[in-house]
Amino acid sequence: MSLWNARAAGMSAEEITEVLRTYSRYAVPASILVEIADQVARYGRLRLSKEDGTLVLSSSEPAVLEEVLRSKKVAPLVGPRLDAGRVSVPTGERGRLKHALIKIGWPVEDLAGYSPGAPLPFGLRGDCAGSGAAFALRRFQVEAVDSFWAAGKAAGGSGVVVLPCGAGKTVVAMGVMEKAATQTLILVTSIVAARQWKAELLDKTDLTEEQIGEYSGETKTIRPVTIATYQVLTHRRKGEFPHLALFQEQNWGLIVYDEVHLLPAPVFRMTADIQSKRRLGLTATLVREDRREDDVFSLIGPKRYDAPWRDLEAQGWIAPAVCTEVRVGVPEYLRFEYATAEGQDRYRVAATNPAKMSVLRALVERHATDRVLVIGQYLDQLDDVAAALSAPLITGKTATAEREKLYAGFREGSIRLLVVSKVANFSIDLPEANVAIQISGTFGSRQEEAQRLGRILRPKAGGGQASFYTLVSRETQDQEFALHRQLFLAEQGYRYSIVDAAQVIGGEPLPPPPPQGEYLPAVDEESPLVVRPPGYVPAAPLPEVLPDNVIPFRASRGK
Numbered sequence: 001m002s003l004w005n006a007r008a009a010g011m012s013a014e015e016i017t018e019v020l021r022t023y024s025r026y027a028v029p030a031s032i033l034v035e036i037a038d039q040v041a042r043y044g045r046l047r048l049s050k051e052d053g054t055l056v057l058s059s060s061e062p063a064v065l066e067e068v069l070r071s072k073k074v075a076p077l078v079g080p081r082l083d084a085g086r087v088s089v090p091t092g093e094r095g096r097l098k099h100a101l102i103k104i105g106w107p108v109e110d111l112a113g114y115s116p117g118a119p120l121p122f123g124l125r126g127d128c129a130g131s132g133a134a135f136a137l138r139r140f141q142v143e144a145v146d147s148f149w150a151a152g153k154a155a156g157g158s159g160v161v162v163l164p165c166g167a168g169k170t171v172v173a174m175g176v177m178e179k180a181a182t183q184t185l186i187l188v189t190s191i192v193a194a195r196q197w198k199a200e201l202l203d204k205t206d207l208t209e210e211q212i213g214e215y216s217g218e219t220k221t222i223r224p225v226t227i228a229t230y231q232v233l234t235h236r237r238k239g240e241f242p243h244l245a246l247f248q249e250q251n252w253g254l255i256v257y258d259e260v261h262l263l264p265a266p267v268f269r270m271t272a273d274i275q276s277k278r279r280l281g282l283t284a285t286l287v288r289e290d291r292r293e294d295d296v297f298s299l300i301g302p303k304r305y306d307a308p309w310r311d312l313e314a315q316g317w318i319a320p321a322v323c324t325e326v327r328v329g330v331p332e333y334l335r336f337e338y339a340t341a342e343g344q345d346r347y348r349v350a351a352t353n354p355a356k357m358s359v360l361r362a363l364v365e366r367h368a369t370d371r372v373l374v375i376g377q378y379l380d381q382l383d384d385v386a387a388a389l390s391a392p393l394i395t396g397k398t399a400t401a402e403r404e405k406l407y408a409g410f411r412e413g414s415i416r417l418l419v420v421s422k423v424a425n426f427s428i429d430l431p432e433a434n435v436a437i438q439i440s441g442t443f444g445s446r447q448e449e450a451q452r453l454g455r456i457l458r459p460k461a462g463g464g465q466a467s468f469y470t471l472v473s474r475e476t477q478d479q480e481f482a483l484h485r486q487l488f489l490a491e492q493g494y495r496y497s498i499v500d501a502a503q504v505i506g507g508e509p510l511p512p513p514p515p516q517g518e519y520l521p522a523v524d525e526e527s528p529l530v531v532r533p534p535g536y537v538p539a540a541p542l543p544e545v546l547p548d549n550v551i552p553f554r555a556s557r558g559k
Contacts, residue, residue: 001293003039004107008159008302009147013040046101046108048094049154055089055112056082057097064106073100095272098298107297113154115276117182117253120224122207124178129203137175138317141168144305145175148280152179159301160260160281164309164492165454166318166431169282170200173256176280177225178205182253185246186227187267189259189426191216191400192407194227196429197258201225215246218400222249234266244270257281259426260300261288261447271299284454285447287488309457310493318457319434321466323494324510325482326363327474328355328501338476350476351440352381357388359471359501363437364389364417366507367467370435371410374419375452377440385439386419395421425451431458438470444484453489470496 006016017033046059046068059065062084068074069087077097079088089097094112101108128135137145144163150156163169177184188194194214201207213223217232226246233243247255247270255274257263260281263271271279281300286293297303312318330338330353338349364372376382379395386393392406392415403423409415411432418424425448433456442448449470456466472482486496497511504510 001297003036004043004297005303007040007043008107008109009304013037016040042105043107044109046106048089048098048108048110048112050112055091055094056086057089057108058086060085068101068104068106071100071104073104091276092273094275095299098275099272099295102294102298110158110275110301111154112275114157114278115253117180117277118224118251119181120183120211120253121181122178122205122211124174125204125206135204137171138168140307140312140317141172141175144172144307145179147305148172148176149179156304157278157301159279159304160283160286160296161304162283162286162306164307164312164318164457165284165451166458167284167307167312168317169258169284170197171204173258173280173282174201174205177254177256180254180278182278183224183250184226184254184256185250185252186225186256187233187258188227188229189262190231190423191218191229192403192428193258193426194229195404197227215243222246224250226250230262230264230267233270234264241266247274252277254278254280257300259283260296261286262426263296263300268295268299275299285450285488287447308492309489316459316463319460319464319466321453321457321468321494322512323453323468323486323489323496324470325486325496325498326359326469326471326501326504327479327498328353328359328471330473330476331355347443347477347481348378350473350478352378353473353476353478355501356439356471356473357385359504360385360437360439361389362505362507363435363469366504367435370416370467371413371430371432372417372435372437373424373430373433373455374417374437374439375422375424375455376419376438377422377442379421381440382419382421389417389419391417391419393419394423396423398423422448424455428455429458430455433458434460434464435467436469438468440478441470441481441485444481446485446488449485450488450492453494 003016013036017028017036020028020036045061045064046057049056049058057065057078065085065087069078074097077089077093077100079090081087094110098108098110124137125135127133144161148156148159148161161169161172163172173186186197188197194216198212198214201212202209207225211224213221213226215222215226215228215232217229228246233246234241235243244266255277257279261283279300281296286296286303309318313320330350334349334353338346341349360374374385374389374391376385382393382395385391394403394406406415406418407428407430410418410430413432422442436452436456438452441452453468456468460466470482472479499510
């Protein structure tokens, strides 16, 4: 997937291997270079295009076309053969064909273009409506918009923009919407996120209240720009998903998928039916623990833009962050419970270790003047923490109005400590938060680790630093999963210092993280932004981890 993303972004095999040779510590084996060239060469040898209104799959190599047409997954999705190098494709099978082709190792280049949708001209404001502060897209945001839009040609118009949390992905979407000038459907993770999007659109564009609708569990108003939640779209009634009809309700010209890495299966299936619409995916972490990144590639589009987190930090667009792993001992009585537990229960016992509480208290006291988020996975553990710290708690059960009230209090400063479940992993705008303490998580999820760090990365007044702590039970699966969780951030240049719980409880100064060991040169605002090869992943195979959507167990309490 990384190589195909790079090729779709315009990189050749020679450029990819040159980057690899330049930054690899050791000589790159010849077999790897050959494999790179072979995989890169697969992208673009099959093309989808329109010929006199007919959708056509073609290849300049008839043998390649013959090979894929003999696949049992592909054959039912195509129409009559036009000649040795071309076959017609029913319009409704465009998405399913692309999905089937990538599954057999032949990513197709889609040049069939898009329907324009109903027009909706509007503009970006020169100042924010709320504060009056000057507003304009930053240079890297302009680059992201242009990379996606590709001058309006069929080669662009669908794909994913990857930027760190706090770097303004919403603003990038507004830039794309302005260029598209068409009715737009925006899909988000929650009602709170939907209302944040609406507030941003009203603040930074000349769209009016009457032009923006919300389609959620609380209200269903369809307007030229409609913001819908994934939850309402995937609501099932008598085995059907009635709200997926929203995709066809209006003549949408653009669909925006916020947090695209979370896209649920029913929305994927519907996206296969709307390939004639421009599609923009937004994410900070294009990784899925279920390894279905190829679904995003084939149905939303390839990665169009990606900027390393540390480069944006160096330019001041996101806050500098220090990451610390605190290793906590396991009480003897819990050791036996851990030793005899099976499967997911074993991780739960380690993750909800009650010895973490004293460390948590010490960290909260250490950051008494900061804005602190305590984030966890297990609801009864969070109940205990909120009670012990006399802090408000936000979970999936918290009513939307109450969530908005608590978030507003946190932004204003009347609340300085919030305990939150995984509902705060995504699309929550809390720019004042500068400390996050993770007490438990979803197994080895790299995506979740990065998203939680992202809650505190918005630039701080005066260039203040963000602090991210993860509390880990020593010599348990909690420690093993923590290593895997940190892999994505390690690729972005973040390093964790590892300290013992006693150092935190004793009030000792914590050591700085180890040197970053940057592989790329430093950049400033005047120099071109350095972008790693799209989809950069570590060479070593990753251990298998449990998927992100595991239902949490109740934590046991120590006696």
